[in-house]
Amino acid sequence: MQYAVPRHGVPSAAALRAWAGAGVSTIRIVGRREGRELNRRYRRRDYATNVLSFPYGRTGDVVLCHPVIAREARKQKKSLRAHYAHLVVHGVLHLRGHAHDDKASARRMEAREIRILRRFGFADPYTVE
Numbered sequence: 010m011q012y013a014v015p016r017h018g019v020p021s022a023a024a025l026r027a028w029a030g031a032g033v034s035t036i037r038i039v040g041r042r043e044g045r046e047l048n049r050r051y052r053r054r055d056y057a058t059n060v061l062s063f064p065y066g067r068t069g070d071v072v073l074c075h076p077v078i079a080r081e082a083r084k085q086k087k088s089l090r091a092h093y094a095h096l097v098v099h100g101v102l103h104l105r106g107h108a109h110d111d112k113a114s115a116r117r118m119e120a121r122e123i124r125i126l127r128r129f130g131f132a133d134p135y136t137v138e
Contacts, residue, residue, distance in 0.1 A: 011037040014075045020093050028097040028129060035070040044074030060096040062103035071100035095134040098125050
């Protein structure tokens with residue numbers, strides 16, 4: 010677990026590890042500047058994004074941008090904890106080869122996220138109230 014931002018509001022390391030399960034080497038929580046730089050360098054998109062996955066071998070790293078996640082959670086009227094859980098699961102699924110490049114793959118990935126999150130007691134993250 011790596012923190013490049015203050016831990017205030019960030020779920021515990023134990024919770025993040027539980028949501029990630031096995032196969033994740035590092036979960037790094039970053040600020041907007043580092044999130045933007047990583048997204049620009051590896052995806053050629055010049056903005057901070059909520060989650061980035063870096064697979065290698067049978068494992069990989071997940072990078073979460075706290076300011077983006079906090080803003081999205083407020084906007085979507087979700088708890089910060091639930092949004093973090095969703096994005097950790099989302100990032101890990103990317104590490105395992107899942108994608109959402111087209112409608113069919115997006116539906117499959119979303120269904121898997123919903124099933125996994127339900128096991129942790131979280132509601133469907135795609136339901137808007």
